[in-house]
Amino acid sequence: MTTQNHIIRMDDIRKTYDTGKVKVDALKGIHLEIEKGEMIAIVGPSGSGKSTLMNLIGCLDTPTSGTYEIGGQAVSGVTRDELAEIRNRRVGFVFQAFNLLPHITALENVELPMLFGGIKPAERHKRASELLERVGLGDRLDHKPTELSGGQMQRVAIARALAMEPDIVLADEPTGNLDSSAGGDIMSIFTDLWQQGRTIVIITHDPALSRRASRVVEIHDGRITSDQATNAAA
Amino acid sequence: MKDVLKQLARDLKAEKLRTFLTIFGIVWGTVAISLMLAFGTGLHTQLIKSTAGLGDRIVIAWPGLTSIPFEGLGKGRKIRITDDDLTTARGNVPGLKALSAEYSNNLKVEYGTKTLSVDTSGVAPEFGSMRNLIPQAGGRFIDDIDLAEQRRTAFIGNKLAKDIFGETPAVGKTITVNQSPFLVVGVLVEKDQDSSYSGRDNEKMFIPSTTFRALNGDKYVDNFVFQAAASTDTKAVIEKLRSALGGRLRFDAKDKEALSMWDTTEQFQFFDTFMLAFNAFLGIIGVLTLVVGGIGVSNIMNVVVEERTREIGIKMALGAKQRWILSQFLFETMLVTFLGGAIGFAISLTVCAIFPKLGLAEYVGNPVVSPLVAALTSLALGLVGLVAGYFPARDAARLDPVVAMKL
Numbered sequence A: 001m002t003t004q005n006h007i008i009r010m011d012d013i014r015k016t017y018d019t020g021k022v023k024v025d026a027l028k029g030i031h032l033e034i035e036k037g038e039m040i041a042i043v044g045p046s047g048s049g050k051s052t053l054m055n056l057i058g059c060l061d062t063p064t065s066g067t068y069e070i071g072g073q074a075v076s077g078v079t080r081d082e083l084a085e086i087r088n089r090r091v092g093f094v095f096q097a098f099n100l101l102p103h104i105t106a107l108e109n110v111e112l113p114m115l116f117g118g119i120k121p122a123e124r125h126k127r128a129s130e131l132l133e134r135v136g137l138g139d140r141l142d143h144k145p146t147e148l149s150g151g152q153m154q155r156v157a158i159a160r161a162l163a164m165e166p167d168i169v170l171a172d173e174p175t176g177n178l179d180s181s182a183g184g185d186i187m188s189i190f191t192d193l194w195q196q197g198r199t200i201v202i203i204t205h206d207p208a209l210s211r212r213a214s215r216v217v218e219i220h221d222g223r224i225t226s227d228q229a230t231n232a233a234a
Numbered sequence B: 001m002k003d004v005l006k007q008l009a010r011d012l013k014a015e016k017l018r019t020f021l022t023i024f025g026i027v028w029g030t031v032a033i034s035l036m037l038a039f040g041t042g043l044h045t046q047l048i049k050s051t052a053g054l055g056d057r058i059v060i061a062w063p064g065l066t067s068i069p070f071e072g073l074g075k076g077r078k079i080r081i082t083d084d085d086l087t088t089a090r091g092n093v094p095g096l097k098a099l100s101a102e103y104s105n106n107l108k109v110e111y112g113t114k115t116l117s118v119d120t121s122g123v124a125p126e127f128g129s130m131r132n133l134i135p136q137a138g139g140r141f142i143d144d145i146d147l148a149e150q151r152r153t154a155f156i157g158n159k160l161a162k163d164i165f166g167e168t169p170a171v172g173k174t175i176t177v178n179q180s181p182f183l184v185v186g187v188l189v190e191k192d193q194d195s196s197y198s199g200r201d202n203e204k205m206f207i208p209s210t211t212f213r214a215l216n217g218d219k220y221v222d223n224f225v226f227q228a229a230a231s232t233d234t235k236a237v238i239e240k241l242r243s244a245l246g247g248r249l250r251f252d253a254k255d256k257e258a259l260s261m262w263d264t265t266e267q268f269q270f271f272d273t274f275m276l277a278f279n280a281f282l283g284i285i286g287v288l289t290l291v292v293g294g295i296g297v298s299n300i301m302n303v304v305v306e307e308r309t310r311e312i313g314i315k316m317a318l319g320a321k322q323r324w325i326l327s328q329f330l331f332e333t334m335l336v337t338f339l340g341g342a343i344g345f346a347i348s349l350t351v352c353a354i355f356p357k358l359g360l361a362e363y364v365g366n367p368v369v370s371p372l373v374a375a376l377t378s379l380a381l382g383l384v385g386l387v388a389g390y391f392p393a394r395d396a397a398r399l400d401p402v403v404a405m406k407l
């Protein structure tokens, strides 16, 4: 394990939500290192802090204390715009609620991160079409999200997550809104991506899914209580 | 930049009703303000024109019958004024800039086969500038030599010129007035006039007062016209002239009937005050319209932000910078403002183009969308749009992506 292989490095990360009336300590000292090529499942009961951790990893939010590096770049004291740039270049998100823009087509949704990343229109179009083809939606490029099934929407979201060739793909309960068959398809796509060498972090409640990961991290009440490699091989 | 515009077009299309409402609000504001000010300008111009048709801050005086006994003389005595009286009085009244006697009568004018009865005034050269009797190019008004040498020269109204000569030039032609030949030296430029004390200038004829007296044997003036050097001194000049003439012709200086006067500067003062009040009124209405319109636009933009909070959260999660979000909203507001402003101006211009055909111009003038009004209105609307767009846009860009996406 050399330092260069660490994509994520968290040391004593704490997150306190201050809602004015009450303070919620969502994370109480997290140590976590993620290597390139890992597929990690984060499990734990509801309210244990999984999504909070995911948001910190993805730079959607900043920790209250502790040090955090993504791809060797320290994430502290950076501006909102710098965070946006880190999200754009290093992180690909897949959400439970898909979070596609409803008024624009599948292709335009996949192009969106590249638009923010300053990729030229022709290149954007080419890459987006290729990615949609790869997730099996080559014939749905010009469909709007409302014209797609849940499983198809999540595949668009995965294509969008890959658009900027991120260091890491983060998925927060990506199968939570899908039936088991569509969920299985989505899980297979993630497994394929991992086997192609991508680094993936998935939050899930489903033990069947967590068994497919190379490593399972368990969280209880804001702390990591278990961190184990599985037998699954890349 | 192209992407921003493309996105903009898409968003505006997706929100048809809202876009329509916003644009409608701005169109309405622009039309209201620019038309109000356009009609205000038109009315102002019309008032100036019709008053200037009468003269340049002049006083017109008519001798009448005395109504107050004076130094043992009874009332009801007729006051008669001669050129000499006026010349003498003028020497005793400082602050008088110009003065002209006016003798009037209907004279028979013949040219070729035409015979007309023309309302004619015998006047001094100063009369021309006081009454804004401006000659058309190639002509002139009565001059000092005409007056001194009792020349038979005539300055005629533009309508009269047309009646006599049709489209052929009048200057240099000789007409016959009461059997004597007169040379036409000038024709009046067309002027707007709806206040007058003796017929419309465009149908009248003006000849030197000396010639007039010789022709008709008149001894006494019908009326006279004068002008103070400073229009603010008009009241004082009137008083001095009254007492100068009263002393010479023996009537009480306070006797308003012995010598009645029409001070047209009062009318100017009234118009000035009226226009000031009118403009203030328009200004207040205009500002209120802009404020109300601005609040409307601002509210609509705020609603948009709420509707799109999720969308903004998603975009920020995908790496959109604040500047991107901000500029999209600003662009959107400015585009909508510009569109509304342009449509509003087009409507205002159309109304101003159609209005003269309704034939009301004589009463309220023709509305003119002046470049200044145009610039000010678009500037104000642009500012409203900018302010209305800025705050919602800033709020949107400050949202936490995690929070925004959960909504």
Ligand SMILES: Nc1ncnc2c1ncn2[C@@H]1O[C@H](COP(=O)(O)OP(=O)(O)OP(=O)(O)O)[C@@H](O)[C@H]1O
Residues within 6 Å of the ligand: A017, A018, A019, A024, A025, A026, A044, A045, A046, A047, A048, A049, A050, A051, A052, A053
């Ligand atoms: N924006 C917030 N403001 C205040 N408290 C919050 C906020 N987000 C999360 N929390 C609190 O932090 C704790 C951890 O929440 P988090 O969403 O990370 O849990 P989770 O493990 O993802 O749960 P689930 O499995 O239900 O999604 C909870 O107690 C939650 O109430």
Ligand SMILES: [Mg+2]
Residues within 6 Å of the ligand: A050, A051, A052, A172
């Ligand atoms: Mg969660």
